[in-house]
Amino acid sequence: MKRITIFGKGNMAKVISERFKKAGNTVEMFGSKDEVGVLGDIVVLAVPYAAVAKILEENKKALEGKVLVDITNPVNFATMDDLLVPSNSSATEVIASTVLKAKVVKAFNTNFASTLAGDVPTTILLASDDLEAKVTLSRALEGSGLVVVDAGALKRARELEALGFLQITLAIREQIGWMGGFALTK
Numbered sequence: 807m808k809r810i811t812i813f814g815k816g817n818m819a820k821v822i823s824e825r826f827k828k829a830g831n832t833v834e835m836f837g838s839k840d841e842v843g844v845l846g847d848i849v850v851l852a853v854p855y856a857a858v859a860k861i862l863e864e865n866k867k868a869l870e871g872k873v874l875v876d877i878t879n880p881v882n883f884a885t886m887d888d889l890l891v892p893s894n895s896s897a898t899e900v901i902a903s904t905v906l907k908a909k910v911v912k913a914f915n916t917n918f919a920s921t922l923a924g925d926v927p928t929t930i931l932l933a934s935d936d937l938e939a940k941v942t943l944s945r946a947l948e949g950s951g952l953v954v955v956d957a958g959a960l961k962r963a964r965e966l967e968a969l970g971f972l973q974i975t976l977a978i979r980e981q982i983g984w985m986g987g988f989a990l991t992k
């Protein structure tokens with residue numbers, strides 16, 4: 807049983823919270839107007855990418871040693887044609903370089919919120935250089951009903967963000983529904 811802190815109270819925060827609770831963890835969520843309390847063992851950034859920098863700045867010390875889960879898709883909403891991070895980097899790598907003492911993991915960004923709420927088997931892809939952090943997150947999700955797959959090193963966050971972006975563009979162009987998305991077949 808882990809204590810989970812989620813920054814954000816929106817679509818993703820709610821469904822991720824339910825999954826962690828189903829797996830037997832306790833969850834606390836903080837919105838933008840809430841006073842942030844003591845952080846749990848696992849901290850999830852379920853906020854727009856544009857809001858991340860301020861959260862990291864305000865909680866830098868408290869994030870030391872935490873498993874910090876980045877779920878963002880840093881889409882440039884002005885153009886809907888690219889990401890806000892250079893192609894030789896990722897939001898997750900930017901976060902990892904900002905809070906050096908946190909154990910940063912990319913997760914959940916390739917899953918639409920509605921698919922996490924439903925009964926369709928869903929796979930969560932993880933990317934991190936910290937194997938222990940990936941194991942901690944995977945164990946905390948045991949019993950959640952989600953399948954968790956280790957997609958590799960932190961650098962793989964680039965591909966996960968590209969995949970998440972492609973999936974969003976497919977949904978916006980009505981080629982797939984918001985209940986759809988890429989599936990992983992083993």
Ligand SMILES: NC(=O)c1ccc[n+]([C@@H]2O[C@H](COP(=O)([O-])OP(=O)(O)OC[C@H]3O[C@@H](n4cnc5c(N)ncnc54)[C@H](OP(=O)(O)O)[C@@H]3O)[C@@H](O)[C@H]2O)c1
Nearest residue numbers: 814815816817818837838852853854857878879915918919
């Ligand atoms: N929706 C999806 O299907 C999906 C899928 C994969 C990944 N993602 C990613 O998940 C993240 C959240 O998406 P969402 O769909 O859940 O967005 P959302 O429904 O718009 O929720 C965003 C939440 O972030 C909160 N927030 C903003 N600034 C904050 C701050 N400084 N401190 C604490 N909370 C803050 C907002 O609170 P206020 O309302 O109080 O401002 C709101 O509760 C995004 O990065 C997105 O790219 C989304």
